[in-house]
Amino acid sequence: MTHPGWGSQWSGQAVPRPRTAQDPRSARRRPAGARPARRRRRGTRRRAVLLAVAGLLVLVVVAVAWLAWDAVRARSDLETARDAVARLQDQVVAGDVEGARATLPALREHAAAAHRRTTGPLWSVAGAVPWAGPNVRAVQAVTEAVDELAQHALPPLVEATALVDPAALRPVDGRVDVAPLADVASQVAAADVAVRATLDRLEQVDTGAVVAPVAEPVGALRDQLARVAADTGTAARAAALLPPMLGGDGPRQYLVLVQNNAEPRATGGISGAVLLLRAEDGRLEVVEQRSGNELTGLDDPDAELSLAEQDLFGPLLVTDMRDVNFTPDFPRSAQLARGLWARATGTQVDGVLSVDPVALALVLRATGPVTLADGSTLGADDAVGVLLNDVYLRFPEPARQDAYFADAASAVFSAVSSGQGEPAGVVDALAEAARRGRLLVWSADADLQAHLAGTVLAGELRGRAGDSPVVGLYLNDGTQAKLGYYLDVDAQVASTACVDGDAQRIALTATYRYAPPADVASLPPYVLGLDGVVPPGDFRTNVLLYLPEGAFLEDIMVDGRPVEVHAQAHDGLAVAALTWTFSPGQSFTLTANLVSGPEQSGEVLLRGTPTASGFDHVSSVSKCADRG
Known part of the structure; x- marks a missing residue:
């Protein structure tokens, strides 16, 4: 029978009859008390699953325990390797070749062990786990970096140190044997490349995504490796620069500008004396010396002033050897000096x-005193005072003053070239002078200058160094006198906030104190200034504030009051210029708030004019570092 609503497809089909216990076809014979097969199968599967889960848990526990045990042993190896790296660095710097060779095998063994313990399938799986992964990968990055450093970067550096014993660089009969240094230049360069590559890999580790017990060692290793990289970078540059600059591939001649900080210029002071230095096959010799006064009125048709240079410095920048360093850009000063010579x-x-005399004093501390042409001696403790002040009181004639200044500089160079004192001490003194902006070098050879670029020796005008904003604070005397000897400068810079785009808000404070003797007005005319620009005993200077690249100035005040400044743009950097005239005992305090350009999240650097009293480069930790 069909329903009208059923279709034909539903017709003609038998309705299946459900099987019941009474249906004889559904009956199955089974032993009394036996369980149904389906229940047995369910119980078997449950036991199998439980056993599998239990086995997996056992494997996980074993794997975690194994990883933990490897991690503990790797940490011990890393701590041993870390201490060995620090010890090896000290030994290389000190020239302790045998000590470095003894340290290296253990360092390599522990570094390799740490790397081996943190690799393999278990560590690969752990590195993929969401929470643990970043920490595991960070540990692996550290062990890989240390192993790479130990196996590939440090061995050639140790061998290079073995070939270049500092004692072997001592001048003999006025000559330095530069051949060993040239022979290891490629090895040192390769070591530097390897160290920097390792450091770059560590910089890729996101310490903000890992727990503190992992982040802290990673940060510590970065800092340590950065110090190693600074040493290898310096060594690589020295090995590339010194042989050719010392005339290893042919004679070279250099001008040496001896800056007189008593009459400030942006990079230090006027070129009171100019020496011509000849270098050939490692032999250094002063072949000529002239007073800065002799090298004036030398209009150089090949030197053209930019509009900014005309405005900020005037025509003397390109006509007077004493004024080529009105600009704080030493490569520009050097090229102008070369043209005038x-x-x-x-x-x-x-x-x-x-x-400058401070640099000469540092060198004299290593060489010991020198004897001058007049029979007097000059030592580290009295060099600055004698050269920047006493000479003007002892010798009224400017020509005699200039001759004394040039003789002192020549005597110090002769002491160095003759091997007087300890070579390591002389090298340390020169390095300290460079760090303080008191030793600057420029080469007319483009390849050699490329090695100098970006170092403290270059003295370039820069508004940023990597990701660090650079603030410049420079002086140019406006008195034509030698009263800058009595000027004391205390300058500080601070990062106060990190703003969008990794820019920084920066606060600058600089106090200038003019403290001449009570009888300053009775000092010789050459000290007070010959042109009567200011009343006798007063001192005038121009102050140039260079902002970081892309920065803007929020406010600038002197002694707590807003001031107007002369605004200019020099080589792409904003400049605020003002002029102060000091009476004896007077001080001025300059404060400024500014915001750096974007992507300048590194430490804030302050560069300025090295003064007789010792203003040196300073820096401030970035507030952006607080954001991790």
């Missing part, structure tokens, strides 16, 4: 160096 003598030099 060629104009005066017809000789083209291969480079320009600059030193």
Whole structure:
């Protein structure tokens, strides 16, 4: 029978009859008390699953325990390797070749063990686990970095140290044997590349995504490796620069500008004396010396002033050897000095160096005192006072003053070139002078200058260094006198906030105190200034504040009151200029708030004019570092 609503497809089909216990076809014979097969199968599967889960848990526990045991042993190896790296660095710097060779095998063994213990399938799986993964990968990055450093970067550096014993670089009969240094230049360069590559890999580790017990060692290793990289970078540059600059591949001639900080200029002071230094096959010799007064009025047709230079410095920048460093950009000063020397003598030099009496005093501390032409001696403790002040009181004639200044500088160079004192001490003194902005070097050779670029020796005008904003605070005397000897500068810079785009809000404070003796007005005319620019005993200077790249100035005040400044843009950097005239005992305090350009999240650097009283480079930790 069909329903009208059923379709034909539903017809003709038998309705199946459900099986019941009474249905004889559904009956199955089974032993009394036996369980149904389906229940047995369910119980078997349950036991199998439980056993599998239990086995998996056992494997996980074993794996975690194994990883933990490997991690503990790897940490011990890393701590041993870390201590060995620090010890090896000290030994290399000190030239302790045998000590470094003894340290290296254990360092390599422990570094390799730490790396081996943190690799393999278990560590790969752990690295993929969401929470643990970043921590595991960070540990692996550290062990890989230390192993790479130990196996590939440090061995050639140790062998290079073995070939270049500091004692072997001591001048003998006025000559330095630069051949060993040239022989290891490629090894040192390779070590530097390996160290920096390792450091770059560590920089990729996101310490903000890992727990503190992992983040802290990673940060510590970065800091340590950065110090190693600084040493290898310096060594690589020295190995590339010194042989050719010392005339290893042919004679070279250099101008040496001896800056007189008593009359401030942006990079230090006027070039009171100029030496011509000849280098050939490692032998250094002062072949000529002139007073800065002799090298004036030398209009160089090849040197053109930019509009900013005309406005900030005036024409003397390109006509007077004493004023080529009105600009804080030493490569520009050096090129101008080279052109003026060629104009005066017809000789083209291969480079320009600059030193000041503070740098000479540092060197004298290593060489010991020197004897001058008049029979007097000059030592580390009295060099600054004698050269920047006493000489003007002892010798009224400017020509005699200039001759004394040049003789002192020549005597110090002769002491160095003759091997007087300990070579390591001389190298340390020169390095300290460079760090303080008191030793600057420029080469006319483009390849050599490329090695100098970006180092403390270069003295470039920069508004940023990597990700660090650079603030510049420079002085140029406006008195034509030698009263800058009595000027004391205390300057500080601070990062106060990190703002969008990794820029920084920066606060600058600089106090300038002019403290001459009570009888300053009775000092010789050459000290007070010959042109009567200011009343006798007063001191005038121009102050130039250079902002970081892309920065803007929020406010600037002097002694707590807003001031107007002369605004300019020099080589792409904003400049605020003002002029102060000091009476004896007077001080001025400059404060400024500014915001750096974007992507400048590194430490804040303050660069300025090195003064007789010792203003040196300073820095401030970035507030952006607080954000991890």
